Amino acid sequence: MVSAQGLNERKLTILHAIIKTYLETGEPVGSRTISKYTDLNLSSATIRNEMSDLEELGYIVQPHTSAGRIPSDKGYRLYVDMLMEEKEQELNEKQEQMLEKADKMEKLLKQAAKVLASNTNYATMVSTPMNSANKLKFIQLSMVDEEQIIAVIVLGGNVIKNRIINVDEPLSNENLLKLNMLLNTTLNGMSIEEINLGLIARLKEQAGIHSEVIGNVLDAVADVIQIDEDMQIYTSGTTNIFKYPELSDKQSAQEIISAFEEKQQLTELVTQTLSKEENTGIQVYIGDETPVQNMKDCSVVTATYELGDGMKGTIGIIGPKRMDYEHVLKSMKRLQSELDQMFHKKE
Amino acid sequence: MVSAQGLNERKLTILHAIIKTYLETGEPVGSRTISKYTDLNLSSATIRNEMSDLEELGYIVQPHTSAGRIPSDKGYRLYVDMLMEEKEQELNEKQEQMLEKADKMEKLLKQAAKVLASNTNYATMVSTPMNSANKLKFIQLSMVDEEQIIAVIVLGGNVIKNRIINVDEPLSNENLLKLNMLLNTTLNGMSIEEINLGLIARLKEQAGIHSEVIGNVLDAVADVIQIDEDMQIYTSGTTNIFKYPELSDKQSAQEIISAFEEKQQLTELVTQTLSKEENTGIQVYIGDETPVQNMKDCSVVTATYELGDGMKGTIGIIGPKRMDYEHVLKSMKRLQSELDQMFHKKE
DNA sequence: GTTAGCACTCAAAAACAAAGAGTGCTAACA
């Protein structure tokens, strides 16, 4: 958590006012605006001095001399962590859309993405639930014929997966045995997300001389285990990003949209989210903090929902850094609980 | 097929030259360019006269006075139908990507979309194969309780689908019987694509007084029958449209991209394509001809591939009207045959 | 029927001129 070093009460108030104004208007905000907006009763000149300090401390930046200030990533971070007061759920629900029952989970999740997008005006994604806490129980490789190996993989809930692997030259029984040993001793009991590229590289190394053949085998195994094997990701409101000028120049739009199309990048986001479990299950990535490089000019808010049995899925909202965090977090929480209710009512 | 009314040899040559040049450059083409480009040995003044005629005939248009001419939709149509000579498959394959084998059809199709997009630089889509020739065999509605009807629908290959339908007031047995009769006599033996909105409207009308309740039932039935029930559509290269200035203004880009995200619109494209079977199975929609309203500024090229058993899928390319039709058709045909090979080798 | 020539049109680019928002700094003030 970021501490507010060098920031006294007044500076905090001013920073807060700057960010809040900027979130609303999207325009750089100047000293005079703040002077009027806050009840500090300070002249614009004084505000200017404070702003100068805030800039030096890195919380705000100036697009160019003679423009107002806008929050930096650091500023946003402080805002999200400390300044923002989450709106008390307003009672007049301003008729936001709610989830409707659906017969199939697939439909429900698609709808969830849609509803969230239309309520927030940002781009959204929802992943199907995966058993991410699942442990690997057992791996067995066997030669089918001269050129094919079959890998049988058993996961925690006795979910069985298998996969044919082509090899150039047959493995000797001995090597196969060794390999089975190695895989089982190293990987057994590990959860899926613990098996990452680093570990795989190490395994390959240990596999020694046959690492070339063995490399293929491991790749295939890793591929099968990969969380994205069965996971679907539904997106909605991608084109909402065109509503925000800072994201809708060709370059950015292209990057963001292709991230949405190539689901692989979103998969990365999902795995990250699932692995870093926080108390509330909601995470905010601002700018460069994001796991998805293509979204480095955005803010990304993710949350997990649960199905019981350790089955977990991810919801995500992607928008400009100046997104309405309060509203987004509220919507997120509501969807989370709606989904919860749906799934638990069902059973 | 459009006939070339009022077009003599020379006009055709000039029109051909204009279109070809425009496809390459994307800029309005002027008389002087044509005068030099063709071997007609005519002065620009003469060309100007001919162009004036061509404009009057509707084959080309002027963005504004004192600009060159660009092809109209009618012009493109003529070009695609008559003028274009399909490049003989060049032997030096200019190393375009090929399909690789894949274990699952899903992967193969995703890859197909990707390869096509990267070979053509347009946006692409591939649908999973559907048994579109399938006939409806039987429909049975029964009351489950006061508020719910279950609809059991049997398709050709004895594929059974069912669906719960909520109604406000219970239907009498008599009405239910009538309705069952009506549905079966009208719909039986029809292929899925024959059941369109028009037919459904007519059915509702025939259902008479109860058409309100009955409307719901029919909607639900139609929904179940809808081809898109199980169909998946994979897209790729959506962001390629940013490469073409005429499509990459916010407005157009947004429309096109949301059509790609809301798969429903693409589904419409697929059903259209499957229903209008041409000899080669390749269709070109130019501008307003497209079944998808959002793509009215694009050209859309679709093709079908077969799996045997009447299972058919659709491939589509979406790009600017000035797309390289020759290349696109070539790529399309190649992919078609590659897919054919894949699927038939497999079995 | 073809073409040279020329006046005319219009979009796009370039150049220029305010206008306005906002800053930093200085000097005065409480």
Place this chain on the structure above:
DNA sequence: TGTTAGCACTCTTTGTTTTTGAGTGCTAAC
């Protein structure tokens, strides 16, 4: 010492005018 009024300065934004150049349509001559 902190606050503020005042002012010169900086840059973007916006609008205006000018210039340029591609391309046309028309006329008159070949």
